[in-house]
Amino acid sequence: MSSVVYLVDDDPAVLRSLSRVLAEEGFDPRSFASGEAFLEHADSLRGGCLVLDMTMPGMSGLEVQRWMEQAGIVIPVVFLTGHGDIPTTVRAMKAGASNFLTKPVTAAALVEAVRGALAEGQALQGAANELAEFARRFESLTLREREVLAGLVAGKLNKQIAVDLGIVEQTVKFHRARIMERMQARTVAELMHITARLPASLLSSAAPRSP
Amino acid sequence: MPPMGRCYYSRASLELDRYGNGRRFIERLVSSASTLMLPGPARFAALVAAVALLGGGMPAAGAPRDPANVLVVFSNNRLLPANVEVDRGLNDPANPSLRTVRLFSEFLDAPAFGGDRHEATTASYFRDKYAARQPAVIVAGGSIALDFVLRYRAHMFPEAPIVHVGVDRAWLSSSKAALSPDVAGWPIDYDFAGTLALAAKLHPAADGLTVVTGSTTWDRERERDVRLVVARAWPAVPVTYLSGLAHEEVLARLSALTPAHVVLTPGYFADALGRITAPREAVAAMAAVSGAPIYSPFSSQIGSGIVGGRMTSYVEMGRAARAIVDRILAGVAPASLARESPMPSHDQVDWRQVRRWDIPPERVPLDALVHFREPSLWEMHRTQVMIALVIVLIQSGLIAALLVERRQRRRTAAALAHSERQLSLAAEAARLSAFNWHIDNAGVPNSESQRGGDALADVLASVHPGDRLRVAAAVREAAGERGFELEYRTVDAERRVRWFSARGRLARGPGGRELTGVRTDITSRKEAELQAEADRVALRRLSRISTMGQLSAAIAHQLNQPLAAILGNAETVRKMLGRTGASSEEMREIIDDIITEDKRAAEVIRRVGDLYRRGDVEFAALDVNELVRETLEILRTELVMRHVTPVLALANDLPAVSGNRVQLQQLFLNLLLNAADAMSRTAMEARTIDVQTDLDPRGVKVSVIDRGVGIEGAALARVFDAFWTTKEHGLGVGLAICKAIADAHHGSLTADNNAAGGATFRLVLPIAEARREGADVERCLPG
Numbered sequence: 005m006s007s008v009v010y011l012v013d014d015d016p017a018v019l020r021s022l023s024r025v026l027a028e029e030g031f032d033p034r035s036f037a038s039g040e041a042f043l044e045h046a047d048s049l050r051g052g053c054l055v056l057d058m059t060m061p062g063m064s065g066l067e068v069q070r071w072m073e074q075a076g077i078v079i080p081v082v083f084l085t086g087h088g089d090i091p092t093t094v095r096a097m098k099a100g101a102s103n104f105l106t107k108p109v110t111a112a113a114l115v116e117a118v119r120g121a122l123a124e125g126q127a128l129q130g131a132a133n134e135l136a137e138f139a140r141r142f143e144s145l146t147l148r149e150r151e152v153l154a155g156l157v158a159g160k161l162n163k164q165i166a167v168d169l170g171i172v173e174q175t176v177k178f179h180r181a182r183i184m185e186r187m188q189a190r191t192v193a194e195l196m197h198i199t200a201r202l203p204a205s206l207l208s209s210a211a212p213r214s215p
Numbered sequence: 216m217p218p219m220g221r222c223y224y225s226r227a228s229l230e231l232d233r234y235g236n237g238r239r240f241i242e243r244l245v246s247s248a249s250t251l252m253l254p255g256p257a258r259f260a261a262l263v264a265a266v267a268l269l270g271g272g273m274p275a276a277g278a279p280r281d282p283a284n285v286l287v288v289f290s291n292n293r294l295l296p297a298n299v300e301v302d303r304g305l306n307d308p309a310n311p312s313l314r315t316v317r318l319f320s321e322f323l324d325a326p327a328f329g330g331d332r333h334e335a336t337t338a339s340y341f342r343d344k345y346a347a348r349q350p351a352v353i354v355a356g357g358s359i360a361l362d363f364v365l366r367y368r369a370h371m372f373p374e375a376p377i378v379h380v381g382v383d384r385a386w387l388s389s390s391k392a393a394l395s396p397d398v399a400g401w402p403i404d405y406d407f408a409g410t411l412a413l414a415a416k417l418h419p420a421a422d423g424l425t426v427v428t429g430s431t432t433w434d435r436e437r438e439r440d441v442r443l444v445v446a447r448a449w450p451a452v453p454v455t456y457l458s459g460l461a462h463e464e465v466l467a468r469l470s471a472l473t474p475a476h477v478v479l480t481p482g483y484f485a486d487a488l489g490r491i492t493a494p495r496e497a498v499a500a501m502a503a504v505s506g507a508p509i510y511s512p513f514s515s516q517i518g519s520g521i522v523g524g525r526m527t528s529y530v531e532m533g534r535a536a537r538a539i540v541d542r543i544l545a546g547v548a549p550a551s552l553a554r555e556s557p558m559p560s561h562d563q564v565d566w567r568q569v570r571r572w573d574i575p576p577e578r579v580p581l582d583a584l585v586h587f588r589e590p591s592l593w594e595m596h597r598t599q600v601m602i603a604l605v606i607v608l609i610q611s612g613l614i615a616a617l618l619v620e621r622r623q624r625r626r627t628a629a630a631l632a633h634s635e636r637q638l639s640l641a642a643e644a645a646r647l648s649a650f651n652w653h654i655d656n657a658g659v660p661n662s663e664s665q666r667g668g669d670a671l672a673d674v675l676a677s678v679h680p681g682d683r684l685r686v687a688a689a690v691r692e693a694a695g696e697r698g699f700e701l702e703y704r705t706v707d708a709e710r711r712v713r714w715f716s717a718r719g720r721l722a723r724g725p726g727g728r729e730l731t732g733v734r735t736d737i738t739s740r741k742e743a744e745l746q747a748e749a750d751r752v753a754l755r756r757l758s759r760i761s762t763m764g765q766l767s768a769a770i771a772h773q774l775n776q777p778l779a780a781i782l783g784n785a786e787t788v789r790k791m792l793g794r795t796g797a798s799s800e801e802m803r804e805i806i807d808d809i810i811t812e813d814k815r816a817a818e819v820i821r822r823v824g825d826l827y828r829r830g831d832v833e834f835a836a837l838d839v840n841e842l843v844r845e846t847l848e849i850l851r852t853e854l855v856m857r858h859v860t861p862v863l864a865l866a867n868d869l870p871a872v873s874g875n876r877v878q879l880q881q882l883f884l885n886l887l888l889n890a891a892d893a894m895s896r897t898a899m900e901a902r903t904i905d906v907q908t909d910l911d912p913r914g915v916k917v918s919v920i921d922r923g924v925g926i927e928g929a930a931l932a933r934v935f936d937a938f939w940t941t942k943e944h945g946l947g948v949g950l951a952i953c954k955a956i957a958d959a960h961h962g963s964l965t966a967d968n969n970a971a972g973g974a975t976f977r978l979v980l981p982i983a984e985a986r987r988e989g990a991d992v993e994r995c996l997p998g
Contacts, residue, residue: 015776017812021783024805028790059772061855086772086779086852107772107779111786 006032007122008052012042012068013084014060018107022055025111031118039063039071046077051129053102053121055114058085058092066092069099078128080121084109138198139206141187149186152179154207156192157199282315283544286341286350286372288364290357293322296495297515297529301356301380304533305540313541319345325359326431326484327491338367345372352540355379358386365395376549380536381529384557385436399543399552401535405481406560407441409525410512411448413562413583414477417522417574418508421477424452427469427501429483429494430459437481452477462486462500469505474572476507482516495519508572514563517586522572523564528584532558647733650674650717654690655727671730679704679712693721693730702737714741751955758948759826759881762888769853770823777816784809822849825877826884836871836983837879839908839915846883847906850891858899859891864907872915873983878956882964885949886919886976893923893974914962914981922973926966934966953978 009031013019019035026033032052036042040063042054058065069081080102085092093104102124103117145153148169155165162180166173189195199207287305289298305318321341323329353368353375355361361379368377379387379400387402414421424445428438438458445454457465465486469478480501482494495516502509502520514526539552562583569579579585641647652671671690678686682703693699700718707713719732763770784805791797791805822845847854847861854861887904894902905920926934935954950966953976957964962980969975 015780017780017808017815018776018783020808021780021787021812024787025783028787059852059855061860084779086775087768089768107775108782109779110782111790114783 006030007118008032008034008050009118009122010034010036010042010049010052010054010079012036012039012054012060012065013057014038014062015057018057022114025114026118029111029115029118031115039065039068043068043071046072046075049077049079051122051125053080053082053118053125055082055084055118058083058096059087066095066099069096069101073099078132080125080128082114082117082121135201138187138201139203141198142202142206144186145183149179149183152176153183153187153195153199156180156183157196282317283351284345284348285316285318285352285354285540286345286375287318287320287354287356288341288360289320289322290325290355290359290363291322292324292327292493293320295493295515296518297381297513298322298356300515300529301533301536304530304535305354305380305537307530307534307537308541309534309538310541314544316537316540316544317348319348319350323360323363334363334367335370338363338370341367342371350375352543353377354536354540356381358382358390362390365390365398376543378536378539378543378549381532385440396548396550399539399549401532401539401554401558402556403527403532404557404560405437405440405512406525406527407437407479407481407512408444408448409560409562410510410523411441411445411479413523413525413564413580414479414508414510415449415452416580417564417569417578418475418477419578420475421452422473422475423455423477424449425455425457425469425472425476425478425507427457427465427478427480427483428459429485429497430487430489431484434458434481434483434485441479459487461488462490462492462497466500466504469501469507472505472507474507478505478507478509479511480509481511481513508568508574512560517563517565520568521565522568522574523562523583525560525562527558527560528563645735647735649733650719650731651724652690652719652730653724653727654721654730677705677707679706690730693719699730699732702741713738754948755878755881755952755956758885758952759877762881762884762949763823763826765888766850766853769850769856770819772852772856773849774816774819777812777819780812781809781816784812826880828877834873834875837874837876839869839872839917839980840865842876842879843883843906843908843917846880846887849880850884850887853888854891854904857891857895857902859894859902859904861887861904861906864905866908866910869908869910869915870982872960872980874960874980878959879980882953882956882978883917883919885953886978889949889976890919890921890923890974893921893925896924897922911979913979915979917978917980918975919978920969920973920975922971925968925972925974931966931968935964 009026011019011022011026011033013022013035014037016037019037023033023035036045038060039056043063056065056068063071065083065085072079072081081096081100082103082105083093083096083101084105084107086107096104102121105113105117142150151169152165155168160168162173162176166176169176184190184192184195187195187198189198287302289295289301291298302318302320308316323337350372353364353372355364355377357380361377361382364377368375376397376399377395379398379402382400382402384402384404411424414424426438426441426445428434428441435458438456442456445452457468460468472478478501480498482496482498483492484494484497485491486497494513496519498509498511498516498521499519505520508522509520510524511521512524512526514528517523517526535558539549542552543549562580564579564583564585566585566588569576569585650669652669652674654671675683675687686701686703689699689701698718698720702714702716704712704714714737715734716737717732717734719730722729722731788802788805788809791802826849843863843865847863850861887906890904891902894904901922903922905918907918907920909916909918935950954964957978957980960980962978964976964978967975967977
């Protein structure tokens with residue numbers, strides 16, 4: 005199944021031309037004549053990437069990007085502009101643009117940018133999926149296990165953790181084994197990697213109601 | 216000539232004549248010699264000699280009648296002023312053409328000499344002396360002389376009638392003289408009453424009157440005269456009589472008087488000591504010391520120091536006597552000539568004395584004879600003075616006129632020189648020169664017209680080929696009695712072009728019609744104008760380019776849109792060609808798109824390129840709506856980038872306007888950008904520009920209405936000024952150029968604030984007229 009590429013440009017001739025280029029390259033282009041028209045469909049987006057004209061009547065390209073960010077819609081954006089000035093480019097890239105193309109754009113450049121964006125989109129999707137798995141695993145830990153994990157992440161020895169928590173060293177060892185099992189980590193290094201990916205908010209969040 | 220009571224004879228009249236005038240001296244000499252010493256022939260010779268000696272002054276020998284001899288006998292001394300004056304009167308005949316009279320004067324010298332013996336001797340002497348010249352008439356001067364003549368006439372010249380002069384009426388009435396038929400004369404009065412009246416008039420506040428008389432009989436008679444009249448003539452005044460005093464005492468008494476006093480004296484012939492004097496000398500001595508003014512009734516005393524009196528002139532007495540003598544000589548009987556009434560007397564005053572005694576001049580009677588008034592030339596020589604004055608006046612007038620004329624001429628000359636200097640300066644500064652073109656002499660100018668000017672053909676030859684027809688046409692029109700006013704160019708041999716502004720008038724000269732006038736070299740002005748216009752054009756163009764620079768991002772976008780479409784389409788087609796199964800139908804569609812987009816790109820370039828190009832001079836009939844749309848097309852992306860939305864309300868069926876496309880586009884561009892600039896702080900959704908076109912009475916109206924900040928009241932007046940701006944980065948030329956473009960199109964551009972906020976700019980362009988387009992092409996210089 006071909007990847008979906010959303011095209012937004014106020015100029016119908018440009019829209020038609022770019023759409024033809026992408027279709028010829030095997031993509032699945034979906035054209036929109038304005039930012040507003042595109043955003044109406046934004047909720048149903050799944051994958052793909054967005055080729056967005058910067059200068060349009062009504063919402064500009066940057067405004068569409070900002071709107072999507074606020075709405076939590078994650079999709080790689082390739083900006084198109086008739087005249088790439090530096091301040092606009094910097095603003096677009098800072099806002100997380102995947103690429104920035106100046107019209108007229110060759111088919112090769114456009115396809116490359118779209119491929120890159122799609123790859124980025126897939127990577128983003130994968131990372132998001134992995135993080136969700138890690139979070140699910142962390143949330144399966146009891147309160148005591150989370151306290152022990154925090155000690156481990158801080159680099160403390162079992163004995164130290166036992167003193168801190170007021171328990172015996174043997175119990176610490178027991179919890180540790182359970183943590184490795186629940187977090188699906190073969191080594192402590194792998195445990196450290198997974199834990200580092202977790203958002204800090206999750207780590208410091210309150211323990212589950214029932215251990 | 217107051218007579219004396221006693222008579223004395225003159226000892227020798229010849230001796231006394233030493234002081235007499237030359238004529239009388241010689242008369243005496245001749246008559247004495249002829250009478251006493253020489254025989255007949257010698258007498259005649261002496262007479263001839265005397266006549267020759269006297270020249271024309273004597274009546275010529277052989278006159279129709281012999282002169283009549285008249286013997287004048289005076290009572291007193293020869294030098295007595297009264298005698299001198301009477302003598303003058305006697306020598307002044309009323310009618311000089313009457314028979315010539317020869318006057319001989321003798322003096323009895325009373326009162327110094329007298330007595331019967333002396334009188335008898337004198338009478339004999341007169342008889343012998345005048346034996347050869349029998350007097351036809353005897354004139355007796357004064358009562359003493361009259362008395363002597365009456366008594367001795369029979370002894371001397373029994374035939375001669377007697378004419379008396381200066382004898383007072385009182386004396387005559389008491390003597391037998393008046394009864395004698397051959398005695399005639401006009402008596403006089405010693406007018407003491409009149410003299411007192413004059414004194415009273417001149418000294419109304421006098422505190423006293425002193426009357427001075429001498430000790431002779433005559434003197435006492437005068438005192439009597441005064442006493443008779445004083446009470447009536449001057450009633451109130453206290454009178455003191457000084458009679459018969461010694462000379463010194465009189466003087467002492469008089470010197471003690473004050474000016475408030477008045478002295479009346481006829482003078483006197485002798486004082487208490489018997490010292491003889493003349494009344495005038497006595498009065499003069501008194502006047503020299505008197506503390507009070509002196510009055511006298513004797514005219515001979517005028518000048519001796521008296522103030523005046525009422526008196527009869529001795530000269531007049533002499534004239535009256537002469538008149539009687541002339542009548543008697545003419546054959547009139549003496550008795551019929553005797554007169555009863557006295558000679559009239561007049562108030563006479565010595566002006567010097569009037570002044571000396573501070574007598575107010577207005578008190579002096581108007582009819583008084585005034586002596587010794589400042590010797591006024593006017594009074595003395597009225598006619599001569601008048602003539603001299605007139606001459607002087609005429610001369611002065613002439614001189615003044617000449618001076619004035621000279622001054623005026625000088626002034627005129629100076630003004631002329633000044634004016635010429637100014638004119639030449641002005642002409643030099645203005646590069647003015649006069650010209651005189653001969654219209655009718657197409658060929659070689661004839662000798663007469665050569666004096667100044669050029670033939671029209673020569674003039675036209677020097678005119679720039681491009682202006683030749685215009686100049687010729689202007690000359691033709693001027694020939695139709697209209698003025699000539701034109702700017703034209705000339706080209707000289709070195710192909711240098713000069714501009715001239717000429718104005719002139721048609722005149723008929725000797726060689727036919729001439730066009731006379733002045734022309735100014737306006738080359739530098741023209742060059743400056745052209746330079747200024749070039750500068751303006753360059754500024755407009757720079758401003759356009761600067762505007763386009765601002766729009767470069769938008770224009771690049773506008774150009775890149777079709778390019779992007781073309782590139783994508785072209786690459787798609789190429790790819791499709793490389794694979795099998797591509798639909799040729801689809802490919803044609805794509806290629807059609809490429810062509811369309813290519814045209815679109817070319818259109819953008821055309822639109823923008825127009826604004827960059829220089830040298831657009833064309834004025835044409837333009838559709839305002841189309842211009843507005845096209846301008847908005849150029850600005851489309853720019854307005855998008857600024858989130859400004861144009862809202863069009865364009866009237867249909869608008870007439871075309873005459874204008875230059877690029878300039879009007881620049882105007883709209885500036886107005887629209889200005890509107891967009893004004894709204895940079897307006898909320899995005901409110902950023903609209905209303906662009907409206909309407910038909911206006913003056914033409915087609917374009918309104919550009921923004922929702923911006925508006926224009927502050929003070930700025931409203933300056934909004935079209937060059938280099939005036941409220942923008943941080945603005946040059947302030949945009950709206951000034953708009954205004955200049957509107958003016959060049961005979962249009963108007965105004966700015967106003969909207970009630971609802973923001974500003975409106977209104978442009979009105981006149982509707983195109985076929986005739987005006989040509990004129991506008993001329994006006995609009997390459998830009």
